[in-house]
Amino acid sequence: MIIFGVVGYKNSGKTGLMERLVSDLTGRGLTVSTVKHAHHHFDLDQEGKDSYRHRTAGAGQVLLSSATRWALMSELRGAPEPPLSNLLTRLDPVDLVLVEGFKRDSHPKIEAHRAATRQPLIAPGxxxxxxxxxxxxxDLDRPLFHLDATREIADFILRETGL
Structure with a gap:
């Protein structure tokens, strides 16, 4: 499975770049999936819904299915967060998986950066x-793209991954 990441600090433009890259790459006929790392508690369920009730009752996994989509939720219940490599095994085969976050993992990445955040670059180290x-x-020792240059960034990712 070929993966390429997008990293950066909060409000650096990661999610917008991911969204534009998915649109661009799928528009070229590639199949793309995404993995997003969340640093905080999140919930896909809504209180009172059946799947929420199953999960809060103690189910380790809840699979929700309809005619348009299905979702599998797994509760860690105090277990450590699984590594990216384990999460990737849960995905169906695609041409490319774009990963938002997981900046400490060893896959190749592009850093999204906005001057207004006043955050330092991650890239130099x-x-x-x-x-x-x-x-x-x-002033960098690697390629620099304008944050909105989606087509050029997508071209770069395709070259880097050999797609």
Missing amino acids: DPTIRAVASDSAL
């Missing part, structure tokens, strides 16, 4: 970051 997408000019 991380060789897995192959390029930076920013809204400002930066």
